[in-house]
Amino acid sequence: MTRSQNPAVRDFILDNVGDHPTDIVSVAVAKFGMGRASINRYIRRLIEDGLVDAVGKTKARRYSLKNLVDEKFLIENITRSMSEDTVWRYRVLPFLGAVPQNVIDICQYGFTEIFNNVIDHSVSDSALISIEMTVATTEITVADFGVGVFRKIQNDFNLPDARSALLELSKGKLTSDKENHAGEGIFLTSRMFDSFNIMSFDLYFDRTRTNDADWLIETGDADEGHLGTVVRMTISNNANWSTKEVFSQYIGDSIGFRKTHVPIKLGRYPGEQLVSRSQAKRVLARFDEFSEVILDFEGIDTIGQAFADEIFRVFENSHPNIDLLTLNANEAVQKMISHVTYQHPET
Secondary structure, eight states: OOOOOOHHHHHHHHHHTTTOTTTHHHHHHHHHOOOHHHHHHHHHHHHHTTSEEEESSGGGOEEEEOOSEEEEEEEESOOTTOOHHHHIIIIIGGGSTTOOHHHHHHHHHHHHHHHHHHHHHSOOSEEEEEEEEOSSEEEEEEEEOSSOHHHHHHHHTTOSSHHHHHHHHHHSOOOSOTTTOOSOHHHHHHTTSSEEEEEEETEEEEEETTEEEEEEEEOOOGGGSEEEEEEEEEEETTOOOOHHHHHHHHBOSSSSBOEEEEEGGGGOOTTOOBOOHHHHHHHHTTGGGOSEEEEEOTTOOOBOHHHHHIIIIIIHHHOTTSEEEEESOOHHHHHHHHHHHHHOTTO
């Protein structure tokens, strides 16, 4: 007779095997103080249950969550008359199974926002949809073959390059079609999923929910990137938040989008420091559309006096109704901010 298994151990393995494909046994042993043989019995049961895959033998063995759903399909003949909710209802939703309703709601919001962008903005007549689900996570990917989201923003707003478009996109409320779009979709969607990333040509944009400052840019040869736009959204099947909670965090009591979170490192080009007023003005663009702006200095070692002065004295003095808040500022950055704000207390 086999001994009953502890659900806590089983859930721990499922939640952590993705981050520890080769050492999940050791990690679980350290967590629960159990023997390796006992942990291996848990893993064998998960393999038998069809939830975990194993490749290789002994020390070379790698474990991973098994895809319970792995579907890909092409949506063709996309026109402005196509309805994103119809695609969601009949092509995506049936594969999501029995995940909790809050996860379904988040997936619906994210997919319909992103697919609507394909319809209205991508200039692509087809899109590849991918749905992958394990016992722990649900991942939806939308890939189009159009002009590319960053390049389109660059052209629509006469920005100097696609990297500047990435900075503006991160702020939210960015749209070239104000009559039909509020420009809030990508900003809010990126905050609903555990992981949200966009790849287009030579730019890659990534955000994780566990670290509000976890943004990443990769630049390289545009020919090696995706010609169009790929958006990948991943959420835990045990997510304990809702679309309503995300909305309330960024939309205040009054009607309208009021709060934004700006990663300052998106305003820095490779090999440069943030020292000039022109750099600051690029970061400050459209701040007057918000009532609260969180300036995230994650990854920024230092800033120049002119850069800090333009934001924390000139802009703040001319926009007293906008709250500028700082996050992840190290001692050197905070010292420069204090210098410019206390240097001219009378202005």
